[in-house]
Amino acid sequence: MPEPIPFVNYLVLGEDPHLVAHECKSCGARFFDRRNACAGCSGTEFQTVDVSTQGELRSFTIVAFAAPGIEVPFVSAIVDCGGTSVRANLVNVEPSPEHVKLGMPVKLTTFPIGKDEEGVEAINFGFEPAA
Amino acid sequence: MASEDVFILGIRMTKFGKHKELDTVDLATEATLAALADGGVTMKDMDIIAAGNLMGGAMPIAQVIQKACGQTGIPAYNVSNACATGATALRVVGMSIKAGESDMGIAVGVEKLAGAGLLAGGSRKSDGKSWERSGRFGAVAGVDGRIGTETMPGVFAQIGMEYNHKYGGANFELFAEISRKNHSHSTLNPLAAYTKEMTLEQIMGDIMIAYPNTRPMCSANCDGAAAAVLVSGAKLRTLSQEQQRRAIKVSASILTSDPYEEACQVLPNVNTLTRAAAKQAYEQAGVGPEDLDLVELHDCFATAELVHYDNLMLCEEGNAVDFFKSGATWRTGSTPVNVSGGLQSKGHPIAATGIANVWEICHHLRGEAGPRQIEGAKVGLAHVIGLASACGVHILESNAA
Numbered sequence: 236m237p238e239p240i241p242f243v244n245y246l247v248l249g250e251d252p253h254l255v256a257h258e259c260k261s262c263g264a265r266f267f268d269r270r271n272a273c274a275g276c277s278g279t280e281f282q283t284v285d286v287s288t289q290g291e292l293r294s295f296t297i298v299a300f301a302a303p304g305i306e307v308p309f310v311s312a313i314v315d316c317g318g319t320s321v322r323a324n325l326v327n328v329e330p331s332p333e334h335v336k337l338g339m340p341v342k343l344t345t346f347p348i349g350k351d352e353e354g355v356e357a358i359n360f361g362f363e364p365a366a
Numbered sequence: 367m368a369s370e371d372v373f374i375l376g377i378r379m380t381k382f383g384k385h386k387e388l389d390t391v392d393l394a395t396e397a398t399l400a401a402l403a404d405g406g407v408t409m410k411d412m413d414i415i416a417a418g419n420l421m422g423g424a425m426p427i428a429q430v431i432q433k434a435c436g437q438t439g440i441p442a443y444n445v446s447n448a449c450a451t452g453a454t455a456l457r458v459v460g461m462s463i464k465a466g467e468s469d470m471g472i473a474v475g476v477e478k479l480a481g482a483g484l485l486a487g488g489s490r491k492s493d494g495k496s497w498e499r500s501g502r503f504g505a506v507a508g509v510d511g512r513i514g515t516e517t518m519p520g521v522f523a524q525i526g527m528e529y530n531h532k533y534g535g536a537n538f539e540l541f542a543e544i545s546r547k548n549h550s551h552s553t554l555n556p557l558a559a560y561t562k563e564m565t566l567e568q569i570m571g572d573i574m575i576a577y578p579n580t581r582p583m584c585s586a587n588c589d590g591a592a593a594a595v596l597v598s599g600a601k602l603r604t605l606s607q608e609q610q611r612r613a614i615k616v617s618a619s620i621l622t623s624d625p626y627e628e629a630c631q632v633l634p635n636v637n638t639l640t641r642a643a644a645k646q647a648y649e650q651a652g653v654g655p656e657d658l659d660l661v662e663l664h665d666c667f668a669t670a671e672l673v674h675y676d677n678l679m680l681c682e683e684g685n686a687v688d689f690f691k692s693g694a695t696w697r698t699g700s701t702p703v704n705v706s707g708g709l710q711s712k713g714h715p716i717a718a719t720g721i722a723n724v725w726e727i728c729h730h731l732r733g734e735a736g737p738r739q740i741e742g743a744k745v746g747l748a749h750v751i752g753l754a755s756a757c758g759v760h761i762l763e764s765n766a767a
Binding site for chain 1: 495496497499502503504505506507508509510511512513514515517519520523524525527528530531538573574575576577578579626627628629631632633
């Protein structure tokens with residue numbers, strides 16, 4: 236079995252799956268994308284930092300119309316992970332306003348999204364209600 | 367009128383809606399010639415043209431317009447700034463006049479968007495045979511829908527819900543009620559794409575696009591164009607009494623982009639730059655929100671209108687829900703907002719929007735708005751925002767004695 240791969244570069248798999256961010260060494264701003272420089276201070280030095288897997292639901296929408304191939308409805312969420320904002324789908328929850336509440340505690344989870352022709356599984360992340 | 371001031375001499379929008387028989391050139395030409403006629407001038411009087419069109423491909427729309435209705439050799443600027451494209455074109459012409467390079471110029475925005483469907487962020491990619499990383503996140507497939515949403519209704523739904531998380535009091539029904547107001551206003555606007563009164567039940571019961579935005583709570587994709595002729599105060603003084611009377615003073619013309627702050631690259635922050643633009647505009651114009659007789663703000667979604675009450679400082683910070691509930695933003699209220707019907711019913715042909723909202727304000731300030739006239743309107747504000755991100759704010763004042 237080939238090793239599974241993370242869906243994006245900033246997801247680290249293994250025993251304790253978590254997200255990592257590029258943190259600006261001079262102002263502390265955090266980014267998930269490949270960086271040339273910092274949008275906050277134009278600094279060019281970054282360090283890799285772990286992002287908390289626990290968070291609070293700061294905003295959400297329940298998307299009913301999406302691009303082809305995307306299952307709807309799904310919950311799109313903005314999660315505050317100890318001061319670092321993360322965009323993700325909210326999973327393992329009924330996609331209805333009765334079940335998704337602003338301010339609810341959530342935690343990171345991972346799940347396979349499929350295999351390519353060589354049998355390599357890609358693993359994505361999302362957040363789920365924290366028990 | 368001061369020589370260094372900039373005035374709108376002529377302005378016009380086409381009817382917004384489905385124009386099957388008209389292409390981009392037809393619509394842009396119609397708006398251009400109508401704005402020139404409204405100002406009592408011709409293409410030969412223009413010293414500059416700035417124009418925008420986002421969905422028509424790479425064609426230089428300013429030169430296309432010149433070729434359609436007047437090639438006079440003047441500098442032509444093609445501008446692109448998302449939903450703030452029209453406002454940016456207006457500002458380019460205004461800046462040229464302020465800089466003393468031009469006495470008179472025209473700004474045009476045009477879009478063919480009817481039936482365009484869902485507009486998304488664009489980081490989509492079809493799933494390949496074997497995983498291959500691409501883009502700045504190194505994703506093995508499109509992130510839209512797999513890591514949150516990039517669709518506009520979803521992004522702006524989250525912007526409204528974030529406001530609700532911060533200040534509370536808003537819910538599905540409140541957002542739908544904002545939409546009901548704008549649809550109600552649209553019944554008086556013959557140039558709006560949709561002019562149907564809708565009940566709260568109809569709005570809430572319509573197709574859900576991205577909770578809490580149902581279809582009528584989303585801006586209507588449609589075709590349309592708008593154009594404005596700007597003139598310097600010095601030049602205006604040489605024109606007829608009638609032209610001077612109908613001219614509208616551009617008391618403030620501001621464009622901002624979003625300053626960095628935490629989270630702004632995760633969920634676009636439409637608040638920082640709108641508040642900054644509003645603050646600068648009030649200072650430049652020497653007026654306050656309490657002086658505004660009407661406001662056209664960028665209600666691309668019902669959820670967006672709520673946050674901009676606050677960003678434009680029409681209410682106290684955090685108080686947008688109560689402000690709306692007070693009835694202030696209905697056309698009968700203290701600060702009528704989107705009496706045109708707003709983007710939800712008037713429609714949103716992207717590049718035209720930032721001039722069409724200025725046209726709506728001018729129409730009232732000239733006392734020419736017919737059945738939907740806000741009586742005695744003297745000062746108005748037009749606001750647009752484009753992701754990610756540009757904000758244009760114009761404050762306009764009547765020039766009549």
